[in-house]
Amino acid sequence: MHTDPTSNAPQKGLQDLDQVVIRFAGDSGDGMQLTGDQFTRTTALMGNDIATFPDFPAEIRAPAGTVPGVSAFQLRFSSFDIHTPGDAPDVLVAMNPAALKVHLKELKKDGVLLLNTASFGALDLKKAKYDKDPRSDGTLSGWRVIEVDLEARTREALASSPLDNRGKDRCKNMYALGILYWMFHRDVAPTEKAIADKFKKKPEIVEANLLAMKAGYAYAETTEVFQTAYRVSPAPMRPGTYRNIQGNQALSLGLVAASKRANLPIFLGSYPITPASDILHQLSSYKHHGVTTFQAEDEIAAVASAIGASYSGQLGVTSTSGPGMALKAEAIGLAVMAELPLVILNVQRAGPSTGMPTKTQQADLMQAMYGRNGECPVAVLAASTPGDAFEVAYEAVRIAVKYMLPVIVLSDGYIANGSEPWLLPDVDRLPPIEVKFAPPSSDGSKFQPYQRDPATLARPWARPGTPGLMHRIGGIEKKDGTGNICYDADNHAHMVATRAKKVANIADDLPPLTTFGPRTGDVLVLGWGSPRGAITAATQRLQQQGHRISCAFLRHLNPLPKDLEALLRGFKQVVLPELNSGQLAMLLRARFLIDVQSYSQVDGQPFKSHDLEAHLTQVLAASKEVK
Amino acid sequence: MTTSEHPPLAKKDYKSDQEVRWCPGCGDYSILNAVQGAFAKLQKQLHQTVIISGIGCSSRFPYYMETFGFHTIHGRAPAIATGVKVANPELDVWVVTGDGDAMSIGGNHFIHAMRRNVGLRILMFNNRIYGLTKGQFSPTSEQGKVTKSSPLGSVDYPFAPIALALGAGGTFVARGIDILGAHLEETIVRASGHQGTAYVEIYQNCNIFNDGAYKATTDKEVRDQRILYLQHGQPLLFGANKDRGIAFDSHFQPCLVSGPDLGKAFVWDETSESPAPAMALATMSEAEFPVPVGVFRRREKPTFEAGVVQQMAAAKARKQESLHDLLHAGEVWHVN
CATH class of the missing domain: 3.40.50.970 (Thiamin diphosphate (ThDP)-binding fold, Pyr/PP domains)
Incomplete structure (x- = not known):
């Protein structure tokens, strides 16, 4: 078979794309995470930028074929710098009716649906809560549907394998992976190596998996169902080792x-x-x-x-x-x-x-x-x-x-x-990290466990086993310096303030915030944590449309960077998207008396950059009006 | 443990400069005295010794010792001490706790320290009451205990702490009594020499909230009849003239023997492979039988921290890897 994309079968078309979003969906036991992981490794090695999002149920194996048991893995790869695993998929691989039921609605219009038809019996449809077969009632119109009986095809490919049918069926995800490897011009070598390593002690499993993958690849290459393969060129990335x-x-x-x-x-x-x-x-x-x-x-x-x-x-x-x-x-x-x-x-x-x-x-x-x-x-x-x-x-x-x-x-x-x-x-x-332990003491003086560094207010780190440093500490309030139990009102107030000041002092070390875009403008999108990718993508698109919008991200939430307030005040509006009901927005409003607008989503899913973009577009429009 | 450079340490050298703030007459004073005596006998180095406590009257203990001390949070001392010991197995780590701290809020940490056989010496002051919170029944209070939180008597059945420790796999399980100072000191010395978790339950009188809890055992007039000193290799005999004994029937039920049957008294083996004799003594009725003190069980078993150290040493011997190589492990690719 061909593993070199340049020697691809000549009779089929090859189309260049700048990005593709693929979602694999099946039962928890269908190996969707493994399949997604293999596609990811291969694609990373081929030099594309890539982002992934596994989405799986808490149950290890929910009842087979049911909606709660559906496990998915989305990945997006591109020829340019990307920040998120994408919103709607271009390609959906659905291993059973339940996976179809859960994920079809998100597949892009005109997107490719690779549907495993092996399990579309009346019972399978019932488990997925379909009244009618979705293949025959118009449910699938509007998408490019490719139906493959993955089980039959895989069993056929593994006719000579010593595995029983159950074992053979477990290789169907690799058959699907082979199809996608052909469709997206991927090199199969990294997966061959990975599978050989993973099942080192079970050569018959390695053989069956690889056979299934190659059969899937060959099937896509030779049958007329697949007319076009797609190519996504490597992304320009900063030089280095990845x-x-x-x-x-x-x-x-x-x-x-x-x-x-x-x-x-x-x-x-x-x-x-x-x-x-x-x-x-x-x-x-x-x-x-x-x-x-x-x-x-x-x-x-x-x-x-x-x-x-x-x-x-x-x-x-x-x-x-x-x-x-x-x-x-x-x-x-x-x-x-x-x-x-x-x-x-x-x-x-x-x-x-x-x-x-x-x-x-x-x-x-x-x-x-x-x-x-x-x-x-x-x-x-x-x-x-x-x-x-x-x-x-x-x-x-x-x-x-x-x-x-x-x-x-x-x-x-x-x-x-x-x-x-x-x-x-x-x-x-990597920046140096200096650790100073309190040195041994032999002068007979009482060790002071809370004698502080004047700059940081840190107390000495006095390890047991160090001669002369014997001392007692605990959760009870203590006298600064000696560490002895102390309930004095003034001392408690002093210790509360000292512990707070110690945290506040961390801000002395922090570099200025970097912004994506100018430090003043109409809208600043401030983020923290995982929404970074979606915020960056949305901001980037709006900047390309000519809007005066920037974004910045907080790594340090306590203490906050010293230049944050000035940055916030440089914009007409500040929007803070977070996957909660507005917690950081509330903190910043209280702290700075700035009208930070919360954009909140609490549904267990990450932000979609298109949703954010739509919201920010409205905010920008409002910002024009207030001019 | 002594070194030639230092003069030997006296009992007073183990006392910190902090004023002891237990109620006058509290059993904790005599326990503090016994621990200081044992430490002096063993010539423990102050800087190598760490005492960790939870919350309760007993847990003030570290402040009164001139060693390293860490007064932590309710019930968690065994868990904190496990981290201390595993991170530096050279340290001599002691846990001081009470019946509420160890048996109730910290019950989970207590049994798991036993199960792992971490090298900790756990001294549990058992006064069968909550003292610091002013007198509620504890998990070792007898059923029917009338307290502020149980005006009609507690409904709970109590734990037998020794049985709990044995059941959790304790490798050194012993009991002492606050007022039997010399015996307690000796028991603490023996606990100190054990490899693995050494647990000592100490009957302690709270003269404010549960005064006389052990009166029926410890009063001078009854003491000889009510206390059974466990001695390794010796028959289970008690009484001023050692004229009564404990034997076991074929179901390992204890029975009292005397007179011509005295020879049937069970010969105590604290190293017995089977925990059955120790369990039988730990669970027998205090009303019918004397209260055993001394070592119930002592078994040699590799310690948790030794296992951890051994695994790490083996891993280091097997594989040396620079930070650079660690980060570059697996599939990497280069972009020019």
Whole structure:
């Protein structure tokens, strides 16, 4: 078969596109995430810019063929710089009627629907809640439908395989992948290698999967159903070395990088929770980098053990999602009082309570800012893309050890599981992180655990085991300096102010905000976290239409950068899109008395850039009127 | 533990400069005294010793010791101490807790510390009441306890803390009593020498909210008849003249023996593979039987922190990787 796109079958057309959005949808057990992942790797290696969005149910295997069991993976690849996995797909691969039911309405008009017809029996239709067969009642008109019985085709291709029919059917996703590889001119070699690695110990599975993929490719190449293949040229990207990265991976790598630069071992205390568990998985494979992982008995023990490790002189880290954050609140307060470094990773999901664990949201901002008893400030950072998560994790470590306090890093499910090409940093150029432990003392004087650095107000990090530094600390209010229990009114007021000032001092280190577009104009779109891509895409399009619109993004949410207020005041209107009911907008309005307009979406899904663009167009129109 | 450069430490060297603020007459004073005595006997280095506590009267303990101390939050001391110990296994880590702290709000951390066999020494002051919150029944209060929160008597059945520790896989499980100072000091010394989690339940009198909780066991007049000292390799005998004993029937039910049957008294083996004898003693009725003190169980088992250290050492020996190589692992591509 042809794996070199230039030697493609000559009788078929080849059309150039600048971008394509593909969505794979099927049962949880259909291998949609694996299929999407393979297409992504191949496409990244071929030099396209790419963004992905896996969207899966919380159930590992919901009843087969039902609507709740549908799992999807969307990817967008292009010949130019992109910021989001796209809104509506150009191509939908639907593995069963339920997947069709859930996703058809989003397929672009005139888009390609690759439909697996193997499971369109009466029962299958009933499970998907179709009264009639959608193939024969006009439901599919308006789309370019390609019907393939993937099971029959795959079984045919695997006639000589030792696998039973069930095993053969499990390769149907690879048959579909083969079809798409032909349609979009993809190289099959990376997938051949990946599958061979993945099923190293099961050669018959490797053979069947690859056979199915090649058969799909050949089917598309030879049958008349497929008339045209499409080509998306590589995107111009900044020179350097790239890899594909997901947000949870990047957080993990950022922590290890910081640990290496600071020469400070990491201790992760964690309890499994969606969508943060991959951080625990990944860090537990980095023992050779001196990372200790402790799978605790619960969320509280997870953060408590991390605090204990920080007290001992390692960097305590805990990873979780919203429900876990709720349980950790009291212990985070202890770290604030004990003034110990601690990094808390909150990969947000849709709430409240259990909410929708596999869906995304940014509704834990207020919880991060204020969700503890007493006046209990911590530093709060937000990652905005998978690649950005590396830098944010690194920055969290820097702040935690410099100021001796807890730092909460907000990510979310969209960043955690989405992926993008990541320009690998030069490790020698990562900013240094200096860790100073209090030196041994032999002069017999009482050690002062709260004697502060005059510039940062950080207290000394005094490791047990260091001669002469014996001292007692705790969550109870204490006298500044000595650390002895102290209930004096003046001292408490002083300590509350000191802990707040310590957080505020972090702003001294922060670089000025960068804006996409001029620093003054009609509208500033301010964002934080994962909406960055959608905001950038929408702003870019409106700028191209000649509008005076700019956007900027906050990595530091507490403290806020010092130049934020001036930036906000440079625009007639400020719009703040966030995946909550307007939490940061409320904070900024209260803080600056500026009329920050919230644009909110709380449905568990990321913003679509077209929705944002439509909203911003209205805002711009209003801004013209107020002239 | 002593080094030739330093003069030996006296008991007073373990006392901090903080004024002790327990109620006058509290059993905690004698426990503090026993711990300081044990530490002096063991010549513990102040800077190598960490005492971690939760919340409650007992949890003020770290402030009174001239070691490293961390007074944390309610129930979480074993979890915090686990992080301290795993991050630096060289440290000598002690947890001081109470019956409310360890058995109620922190029950989960308590059993999991036992299960993992983390190298912690957990001293649980059991006064069978909530003292700091002024006198509500605790998970070790006897059923029917009349308190401010149970005016008609508590409905709850109590925990048998020793049985809970045994059930959770505790490898060193012992009991002492506040007023038996010398025995308590010796029990703490033995706990200190154990590899893994060492748990000591200490009966402690709260003279304000539960005065006399152990009177029926500890009063001078009844003490000899009511306390059974567990001694490894010795038969289970009690009484001033050691003329009564405990034997087990074929169902491991305890029974009292005396006179010609005294020879049937069970010979105590604290290292017994089966937890059944210890469990039988831990759960027998205090009304019918004497109260055992001393070591219920002592088993050698690799510690959690040793396992963690070993895995990390093996991983480092197997694979060395620069940060650059870590970031570049997997599929990368170059753009010129």
